[in-house]
Amino acid sequence: xxxxxxxxxxxxxxxxxxxxxxxxxxxxxxxxxxxxxxxxxxxxxxxxxxxxxxxxxxxxxxxxxxxxxxxxxxxxxxxxxxxxxxxxxxxxxxxxxxxxxxxxxxxxxxxxxxxxxxxxxxxxxxxxxxxxxxxxxxxxxxxxxxxxxxxxxxxxxxxxxxxxxxxxxxxxxxxxxxxxxxxxxxxxxxxxxxxxxxxxxxxxxxxxxxxxxxxxxxxxxxxxxxxxxxxxxxxxxxxxxxxxxxxxxxxxxxxxxxxxxxxxxxxxxxxxxxxxxxxxxxxxxxxxxxxxxxxxxxxxxxxxxxxxxxxxxxxxxxxxxxxxxxxxxxxxxxxxxxxxxxxxxxxxxxxxxxxxxxxxxxxxxxxxxxx
Amino acid sequence: xxxxxxxxxxxxxxxxxxxxxxxxxxxxxxxxxxxxxxxxxxxxxxxxxxxxxxxxxxxxxxxxxxxxxxxxxxxxxxxxxxxxxxxxxxxxxxxxxxxxxxxxxxxxxxxxxxxxxxxxxxxxxxxxxxxxxxxxxxxxxxxxxxxxxxxxxxxxxxxxxxxxxxxxxxxxxxxxxxxxxxxxxxxxxxxxxxxxxxxxxxxxxxxxxxxxxxxxxxxxxxxxxxxxxxxxxxxxxxxxxxxxxxxxxxxxxxxxxxxxxxxxxxxxxxxxxxxxxxxxxxxxxxxxxxxxxxxxxxxxxxxxxxxxxxxxxxxxxxxxxxxxxxxxxxxxxxxxxxxxxxxxxxxxxxxxxxxxxxxxxxxxxxxxxxx
Numbered sequence: 001x002x003x004x005x006x007x008x009x010x011x012x013x014x015x016x017x018x019x020x021x022x023x024x025x026x027x028x029x030x031x032x033x034x035x036x037x038x039x040x041x042x043x044x045x046x047x048x049x050x051x052x053x054x055x056x057x058x059x060x061x062x063x064x065x066x067x068x069x070x071x072x073x074x075x076x077x078x079x080x081x082x083x084x085x086x087x088x089x090x091x092x093x094x095x096x097x098x099x100x101x102x103x104x105x106x107x108x109x110x111x112x113x114x115x116x117x118x119x120x121x122x123x124x125x126x127x128x129x130x131x132x133x134x135x136x137x138x139x140x141x142x143x144x145x146x147x148x149x150x151x152x153x154x155x156x157x158x159x160x161x162x163x164x165x166x167x168x169x170x171x172x173x174x175x176x177x178x179x180x181x182x183x184x185x186x187x188x189x190x191x192x193x194x195x196x197x198x199x200x201x202x203x204x205x206x207x208x209x210x211x212x213x214x215x216x217x218x219x220x221x222x223x224x225x226x227x228x229x230x231x232x233x234x235x236x237x238x239x240x241x242x243x244x245x246x247x248x249x250x251x252x253x254x255x256x257x258x259x260x261x262x263x264x265x266x267x268x269x270x271x272x273x274x275x276x277x278x279x280x281x282x283x284x285x286x287x288x289x290x291x292x293x294x295x296x297x298x299x300x301x302x303x304x305x306x307x308x309x310x311x312x313x314x315x316x317x318x319x320x321x322x323x324x325x326x327x328x329x330x331x332x333x334x335x336x337x338x339x340x341x342x343x344x345x346x347x348x349x350x351x352x353x354x355x356x357x358x359x360x361x362x363x364x365x366x367x368x369x370x371x
Numbered sequence: 372x373x374x375x376x377x378x379x380x381x382x383x384x385x386x387x388x389x390x391x392x393x394x395x396x397x398x399x400x401x402x403x404x405x406x407x408x409x410x411x412x413x414x415x416x417x418x419x420x421x422x423x424x425x426x427x428x429x430x431x432x433x434x435x436x437x438x439x440x441x442x443x444x445x446x447x448x449x450x451x452x453x454x455x456x457x458x459x460x461x462x463x464x465x466x467x468x469x470x471x472x473x474x475x476x477x478x479x480x481x482x483x484x485x486x487x488x489x490x491x492x493x494x495x496x497x498x499x500x501x502x503x504x505x506x507x508x509x510x511x512x513x514x515x516x517x518x519x520x521x522x523x524x525x526x527x528x529x530x531x532x533x534x535x536x537x538x539x540x541x542x543x544x545x546x547x548x549x550x551x552x553x554x555x556x557x558x559x560x561x562x563x564x565x566x567x568x569x570x571x572x573x574x575x576x577x578x579x580x581x582x583x584x585x586x587x588x589x590x591x592x593x594x595x596x597x598x599x600x601x602x603x604x605x606x607x608x609x610x611x612x613x614x615x616x617x618x619x620x621x622x623x624x625x626x627x628x629x630x631x632x633x634x635x636x637x638x639x640x641x642x643x644x645x646x647x648x649x650x651x652x653x654x655x656x657x658x659x660x661x662x663x664x665x666x667x668x669x670x671x672x673x674x675x676x677x678x679x680x681x682x683x684x685x686x687x688x689x690x691x692x693x694x695x696x697x698x699x700x701x702x703x704x705x706x707x708x709x710x711x712x713x714x715x716x717x718x719x720x721x722x723x724x725x726x727x728x729x730x731x732x733x734x735x736x737x738x739x740x741x742x
Contacts (some may be wrong), residue, residue: 005464007463008419009443014460017411017474024412028399036709038693038716038728040388041395045418045493046479047436047449048379065418065447067438070483071492072380076436078418078449089385092378098727100719103388107480108417112441119637121442122416127583137719244702322409329617345409348508354467 006184011121022314026153026305027106027126031313033152037145039104041361044085046108050075052088077108082125083302087288090131092189099132102179109147117278118357120306123287127280129300134285135184139267140244142283142299144272147245153305154313155280159250159272161255162242164217165264166232167208175228176204176358189256208256222255243265265297273308280304323368324354325360334363382485382492385700393685397524397676398477398497400685404523405499408516410475415456417479421446423459436483449481453496454673461502462667470503478555486651491677498654500671505656507608510638512614513654513670516617517642525684526651530621530643533613534628536603536635536655538579546599547575549622560627579627580602586622588645593626605637612638636668644679666713693733694739705734
């Protein structure tokens with residue numbers, strides 16, 4: 001016996017009606033919420049030159065589906081991420097648009113290899129970027145917009161886990177110099193390995209591991225630890241960012257968390273939903289290269305709602321409003337039902353197929369008749 | 372002097388806010404109209420195995436962006452078309468769903484090479500497929516759904532140009548046998564080359580070239596030409612398909628037109644919009660291979676609305692409803708404006724940036740103040 005070959009490559013799949021419609025409904029709600037905050041939607045292409053998708057970086061290039069373009073004779077790649085494309089748009093086509101420039105997007109991204117937590121290699125990415133500032137006000141806005149979007153998308157209560165990507169740099173350059181390599185220190189803090197911290201002579205950093213957890217307690221621990229006050233502006237900023245969303249989300253702090261924040265500047269956050277192991281989104285401040293060693297500051301966030309849609313987010317049961325139209329029905333009446341939100345299913349033969357085609361109603365001469 | 376390298380490959384481009392939002396708005400309207408007729412939306416992946424995208428056919432394969440998948444070690448391709456993917460879904464995941472099966476879709480497709488008329492290599496394709504029948508009733512429904520969708524999308528009055536893909540086969544197998552190769556005859560009719568028809572001894576087919584143009588006159592010419600009556604059922608069918616859309620679209624007939632109908636069965640149509648040289652959509656009957664020489668009949672249509680969106684279809688001017696929120700504004704008031712359809716643009720500093728950020732209003736303590 002031979003096993004039938006799979007119809008689709010691993011990590012790529014079809015979405016059937018209930019969930020394809022749900023994906024579209026959730027996307028609409030997320031984008032509409034971001035647009036309501038003045039974020040204009042942009043649509044970059046599915047593929048572009050490898051270099052502009054980060055393909056010069058060997059590590060990032062491993063993530064790319066690459067192929068040769070017969071027209072340009074150059075290597076193109078499928079986009080693994082839309083944030084970078086939005087940065088390219090902001091610094092090219094929209095280089096002269098007024099700042100702060102607010103842009104949002106929704107689209108499919110494709111990765112060459114799936115992650116351990118998520119088998120999908122194609123996924124929906126939806127997000128917003130505020131370009132031209134990474135001030136506390138900008139950070140506060142972007143986090144609030146994320147919460148509004150999650151609300152509008154029906155995602156329910158989330159946990160926002162804040163981090164401070166440059167906390168180690170500030171401490172090492174100030175009150176807590178270390179002899180060990182800074183990258184090693186960051187790695188051990190990220191791994192929460194107290195023993196390793198001691199081994200590399202960074203015991204002074206141990207309290208950072210405890211300044212983690214529910215926001216207010218962790219912030220208090222961080223303030224207590226920061227006797228030299230080098231983190232005061234960062235801590236004050238986080239309090240300011242958190243203020244408008246208190247009560248709308250559960251807040252936590254993990255100041256040395258670095259996962260997925262390789263390009264973040266001074267603040268970052270991950271978005272967790274109960275029951276989902278992996279974050280369903282992340283954001284923070286970052287810098288967009290503009291060429292000639294110039295950079296433009298920005299803040300933004302990305303959401304990856306597929307796992308939630310797979311579990312039923314946005315799925316609607318609309319069979320109650322599905323009506324069978326027998327041969328000879330009144331087309332004007334059918335049109336008025338559609339205008340009223342019904343789904344009509346027209347007969348192609350004179351058989352009564354209402355039940356077989358999932359219709360709870362049949363159109364009679366006077367209107368809908370329940371099956 | 373060296374020319375700066377292009378930022379994007381030829382035929383791939385970014386959509387900026389006005390038009391990205393318009394594309395989304397038009398897509399929503401088209402899909403909603405198809406769903407109202409009971410067509411469930413499906414979302415196939417952006418890439419799949421070359422074979423299931425038609426890559427076994429050498430001619431079709433030239434159209435494909437191909438690359439090797441490190442996971443399956445097989446060749447994948449970007450989808451150049453969604454219809455075939457919907458056929459795959461209908462005959463695999465949905466093989467046991469009741470027929471007729473009505474599915475719709477909207478998504479980006481990518482072609483390796485642009486056509487002469489359209490420089491784009493990535494484009495939006497939106498369409499509907501009715502699977503399990505290619506009867507006259509099915510054909511009539513799919514054409515009516517296309518017109519409803521075009522209406523809902525704001526596309527305005529279109530011309531539907533019908534064709535009869537098997538007209539030459541019916542005539543050659545019946546009253547008008549020819550000695551020349553049938554494919555050559557089809558090609559010369561498609562090229563409307565009267566001289567060539569004479570040269571290959573197919574003068575009897577010349578009247579077909581004149582049975583072309585406005586629907587009623589061309590249908591009358593075709594009936595007059597078809598003295599043997601082998602086309603009667605086809606002609607009657609076209610009259611039946613045309614009946615419900617008379618008055619809603621301009622109708623023409625070009626019985627031997629074959630462009631883009633390689634896979635069509637007995638009827639086909641192209642959709643033209645005034646001012647657009649190329650068709651903006653096409654449809655017809657076709658057969659989906661099910662394996663073991665089995666086929667499933669289907670009818671469907673595809674729309675390619677990008678050129679219309681480029682010319683302003685779906686673009687809305689919403690700056691009147693764009694309001695600047697100064698520092699210290701009432702957040703509850705701002706939220707209620709957003710719920711009411713306003714776009715709010717929050718200040719990040721205490722500067723008044725309403726005009727610079729394109730806002731026609733500023734939020735005062737009592738509500739919007741016109742600039």
